[in-house]
Amino acid sequence: MKQQTFSQLNTHWRFRYCHGGTLRRSSKGRGARPLSSKDPIHLVFKINKAAVRSGLRSPRSFNLLRVLLKKYSRKFFVRVEQFSIQTDHIHLLVRGSRRSSMQSFLRVVAGQFAQCLTDTFHQKNEGEKVWKHRPFSRVIKGYKPYRIVRDYIQLNEAEAWGRPYSKTRLRGLSEEQLRELWA
Template sequence: MLLGPSPALQLWLSIKELHMAKHFSFGGDLKHDFNGTSYGGELSKGKRRSQRPLSNFEPIHLVLKSNKAFGRRSLLHPANRKMLLKYTRRFVFRFKVRLYSFANVGNHIHILIHVPDRKAYVSFISALTGTISKMIFKSAGMWDLRPFTRVTSMGRGFGIVRKYIERNVEQGLMVVESIMKKDPLWRRAGFDSVIWSWG
């Protein structure tokens, strides 16, 4: 039997665009440097390591992607999405990271955060990526590329990134809704833990 939706989920499901939503493009699918504010992801292919641009007073858009994350290893699988939220929440508090937005799309996640300093970012991303890889793959090697980050500005830039992440939340909901029609396990889990919640 399908679980009743939470108030937060009802709000999201009321969005008229939910069933028509397409992946929201943002600057060419995150492959651009944006004047030296971006690092990692596709930008890291064929390049030597350099210092990642970070800021302790501006938000950071973080993307983690794994093309191996499908089926039982999908980040949206009921067991994995609960684990993902559990450890993201834990490490946000542990390393004093402020989280603005979060989206799980199955093979990648988007997080909009503020970090107090570089050490906090390194500790947070190392703990999060290592724990997810260990919990789902039982080993390292889950992630395709180095994490993508982009330092964004408060105001209009912040609003654009946040809207982009909201579109990815919609996409994740559509994926779960589609699989629920075929898989009893997903139906029993319902939409629980798809939307970020501090409750």
């Protein structure tokens, strides 16, 4: 009876499909990472700006990240449906066939990004940590949340290419704005 009280943390229902990021600071994101072999997963990797001064949008880093994503998605049979590389974070919308392959993909991609960005293959990195937090992941359940995440990632990519930023952008876009976004 006593062991059952320590078994699983009771998390709020809004966070049952989320893990990592700033949720790790509270008890909300400390359980096992929820992964799904049927549903898409939204991943966010956030870098520490002090560790990678040039940012992720520099030509070298941008091309390196695209090559690594392609290489390891093939190796672990993970389909990257959409990605957006910003100066300080990366958004991915992925699907995997097995939980173990998704875990390996997350682990290897994060490690290879960090090693390649800091050029530390043979020696230990003595500087700042590359990642600000653990990767944030959220399992997307249903078509409407999938469309919202897909449009959000596309909007982030458009803003990286020069679209003006608006604070009210997440309150919903009109049909005309969505067509413009995907054009």
